Amino acid sequence: MxxxxxxxxxxxxxxxxxxxxxxxxxxxxxxxxxxxxxxxxxxxxxxxxxxxxxxxxxxxxxxxxxxxxxxxxxxxxxxxxxxxLIWGIHVAQNSNYKTIEDIKGTKAAISRYGSGSHLMAYINAQNNGWNLEKDLDFEVIKNLDGAVEGLTEGKADYFMWEKFTTKPLVDNGVFRRIDNCPSPxxxxxxxxxxxxxxxxxxxxxxxxxxxxxxxxxxxxxxxxxxxxxxxxxxxxxxxxxxxxxxxxxxxxxxxxxxxxxxxxxxxxxxxxxxxxxxxxxxxx
The missing domain is CATH 3.40.190.10 (Periplasmic binding protein-like II)
Structure with a gap:
């Protein structure tokens, strides 16, 4: 075999x-x-x-x-x-960020460079007319558990991951989803x-x-x-x-x-x- x-x-x-x-x-x-x-x-x-x-x-x-x-x-x-893929754009539950415009220029949590969470942050930035050099910053968090820790502790400001996978974290008050970004x-x-x-x-x-x-x-x-x-x-x-x-x-x-x-x-x-x-x- x-x-x-x-x-x-x-x-x-x-x-x-x-x-x-x-x-x-x-x-x-x-x-x-x-x-x-x-x-x-x-x-x-x-x-x-x-x-x-x-x-x-x-x-x-x-x-x-x-x-x-x-x-x-x-x-x-x-x-x-x-x-x-419908990417949810998430912030910590107690974050002051409410809209996409609020997270412009802040730090995105990504699993690693070259990952989907990294590449889609660029797509989202382009969709919203951001400056790709000035308005994007990254913090590597490895995985979903790392994102929970990173956003909760303020190491990063927002995190993009598949909407339905992260929905339980939204439901139980760990994350707040401020928008969606479908892959094109x-x-x-x-x-x-x-x-x-x-x-x-x-x-x-x-x-x-x-x-x-x-x-x-x-x-x-x-x-x-x-x-x-x-x-x-x-x-x-x-x-x-x-x-x-x-x-x-x-x-x-x-x-x-x-x-x-x-x-x-x-x-x-x-x-x-x-x-x-x-x-x-x-x-x-």
């Missing part, structure tokens, strides 16, 4: 992978798929791919494109979630290390086929809303709202999307140049 390591965030988006593992669907195809939770998000997964700790990752689109251009020898093989493209893709992909294409195809069968019928799974609410400690009505807003994909990323992401990252000086579609994407 072939052992293949995959990483992803421990969030509701990735339940389809858990269900496939729980039901033994990968083992039925002689694949020992080992899932690793990355609490540090995209930046940590990029490092995992670079270091060979994982072979595959379910990762933010903008984060992996930036890191491939920066030297990560991986390729995008499919879009996993085709709808945008499909949020999650599947990326694979090039070296691994070269000799394991059929296995990658098999893995994708299994998860795609689950995601294509995901919303029809009986009591899926209750399962998500229980597993990820979320309110049922929040999960139901999230399900109405989220669509999975079984297709590869388009040239138009790759261009759009690169145009945005280039305009923000996050990448030094644009790459060809074929240098970022592998068609299986």
């Amino acid at each position: 072939k052992k293949i390591n995959i990483g992803g965030v421990p969030e509701h988006f990735n339940l389809a992978w858990y269900l496939g593992l729980k039901n033994g669907e990968f083992k039925d195809e002689n694949i020992n798929l080992r899932w690793k939770d990355y609490f540090g998000g995209t930046g940590a997964m990029c490092k995992g791919l670079r270091d060979g700790d994982i072979d595959m990752a379910v990762i933010l689109t903008e984060g992996i494109i930036k890191d491939i251009i920066a030297g990560n020898k991986s390729k995008i093989v499919q879009v996993f979630v085709k709808t945008p 493209w499909p949020c999650f893709v599947v990326a694979v290390r090039e070296e691994f992909l070269e000799s394991n294409k059929d296995d990658v195809k098999t893995i994708l086929n299994i998860v795609n069968n689950t995601t294509s019928e995901f919303k029809d799974i009986p009591s899926i809303d209750r399962m998500i609410a229980n597993r990820y400690e979320q309110e049922l009505e929040d999960v139901q709202e999230w399900l109405t807003l989220t669509e999975w994909s079984q297709e590869n990323i388009s040239k138009a999307t790759i261009n759009k992401v690169q145009d945005e990252l280039l305009a923000l000086n996050i990448i030094p140049e644009k790459w060809k579609y074929e240098d970022l994407v592998e068609k299986l």
